[in-house]
Amino acid sequence: MKKVLISAVTALLLFSCQNDQTAESKDSEATALTRRACASQQVLDEQLRADPTLAIRMNEIEAFTNKALISGKLVNGKVQIPVVVNVLYRTAAQNISDAQIQSQIDVLNKDFNALNSDYNSVPALFAGVKANVGISFVLDQIIRKSTTKTSWGTNDAMKKVAQGGLAPTSPTTKLNLWSCAIGGGILGYAQFPGGAAATDGVVIDSKYFGLSGAANAPFNLGRTGTHEVGHWMNLRHIWGDATCGSDLVADTPTHNEENYGVPAYPHYSTCSGTPVEMTMNYMDYVDDNAMYMFSTGQKNRMAAIFVTGGARAAFGI
Template sequence: MKVLYSFILFSILGISTFAQGIVQQTLNSTNKNPLVGCGSHDLLLKMAHAHPGRLQKANDFLKSVQQDYHRSARYSATLYKIPVVFHVLYNTPDEDIPDAVIEGQLELLNEAFRRQNADTVNLRSDFFSLVEDSKIEFYLANQDPNGNATTGIVHKQTAITNFGGILPYNISQQTQIAQWVSDSLFYNFFRITKDSLGGDNAWDTAQYLNIWIGDMTILEPQINNAEELVFFGLSTPPVSHTNWPTATVEQFSGLGDGTLMHYQAIGPNNPVPFTAPYAVYNGKANTGKLLVHEVGHYLGLRHIWGDGNCSVDDYVDDTPRAGAQSNYDCNKNINSCGDTITGIDLPNMVENYMDYSEGDCKNSFTKGQIAVMRATLENFRVDVFTSIQTHNFSQSEVSLFPNPTFQNVTVTFNKILEKATVQVLNLTGALVHQQNVTNVDQTIVELPNRTGIYFVRVLAKEQVMTFKVVKR
């Protein structure tokens, strides 16, 4: 308990934004549209403030990743695979999210990280050259820490009705609310990661990505007749990311390293969608994209708007700056900051998983973000993944014709493929077209109108094949 209490004594600077956010939500809740999103950045600031200079080191790491990435930009042939354990904590039976929903969520997570989701076609062409398959995959753990066979999903009943806890103040007590957020809220949330506090202990966080699912609401009995604030999720930053002092690592790992998710924010096909007055969250927070966002944080990413105005960066060079988060909208007409990427002032990238845009809006990670996630694994979460070298299809397994072509080409597989991605890249390696296919042995691939040389890349599970195609 001593360790836990020292965690909550972290000082209050760095949580002020979040505190203001909570206060703002309580004010807004009269219009029945309160939005409380992701707590990852506030948690990072809270941790960093305990050790002055550490945030700067974290930022320097991100900058160095971008420099390395620019020096050695290349297509990685190595697939990183991460075992995942889901801890489902439920107080009432409807909070006990079924395995089928979790399996669907994991499938969506993989599609997003492998850029195999059908909605990648909605990405504006301005961004095509910036995005890529991360070559990071997740699978349900098949062995528990004791070496026993497992489904990778733990279901456990808890006496805790809501892990956010109870806000004991009214709206006129904003200073006290801010203090409560600082002292109690994160501690409340992280109870879900400890057996002794009504949660479920982590599996070795060095070996598994732990994802806890539970009721993350915060009750506000003194505001709006006990209506609640729904908190969607948060992830811990990679702890050794900034060479945290040992004491901090211990404090933090004592509270569980991984991702915490509200049970209604798991998707798609969540069996208990939000109801009034929170039905507005449906389609925003339970499309399955929120977990993609949170795992992005777990792998070291910041929000795309840098949690600040145009002067604040996310330390990723190929994400356009944004003056603010996009408020669960999908407005493609905003260009809030004048910055240039490859010589172009790009609009806000609302399609990015690290924005707060609507669920269906989000479909991409940039290459710079992928560099951060892979470098985070390689440097700070070194035991959580295994590397698998992708290998080429043999020539008898996949073929392409005609080549040269005047129009399109047809890719043929020697057997029906469950799932594959076909990409068209230009001579500089920029993605110009992508299509995902399922259960096919043949697909027609669109080439751009312009004549020239293109690369057609076929990706399936751990196999890849690239054809050089001449368009006449």
């Protein structure tokens, strides 16, 4: 098990790690992907280059998070998050139905409250740290807009009216989701706490949004949403976006790198101590049907952003 990194300098170095994915424009109607690709770290790297003060804000959030974890001053009671879904569509398939949107909200509620049917599939080795995060979601509003764009990329164009997108609604008190054709093989991406309110939220390609309609296997169980909302709540990829890196959580094993598909259990890391990797964690890159848990350390890290003084305290806790 790794130790939590609390040094601001170390955290800044972590934030600068590069994820190798690209977001080249490709037609959204291309063949369904078979390997998960999340652009959250790539987008963060670009935001850090564009705004040096973001690193300072994120280091302050990291210091606050660690202080909250050490003091035990975390959220008491339930957090309920109103969700605004912004649908940008060129084709009928991209104009996802209200039912498909609600299915994504339902998946988030199950996955963040240990109500997912595969929760009890967690191996005995990790049963002691599997967690009910205790955060719920309610659909607040759906906003739709027709567009001629074939793909939006990862430069936040879908969030900007001047570029044909939809601006976020009340982003300091509501979670905004965008459903659109991202392109470049990217399933989704999120903005970490500390970023600008004007671009805050989560983007999910319409083909991988929720359970029905256009959702495509092996990413048809809504877990792209769960993964990206985890980022929005300050979780890192479980491998720390570096070989044998740190996700800043104490109870998750060190991973060599991302895992894909449906890994056989146990899958051993070659990092120090050769731990069994927690491949079924929502913050790995495995298929939707192979991820089904958060850890207690991840739960506490997410809870820390909602306490008074936390990065998302405006959600009314």
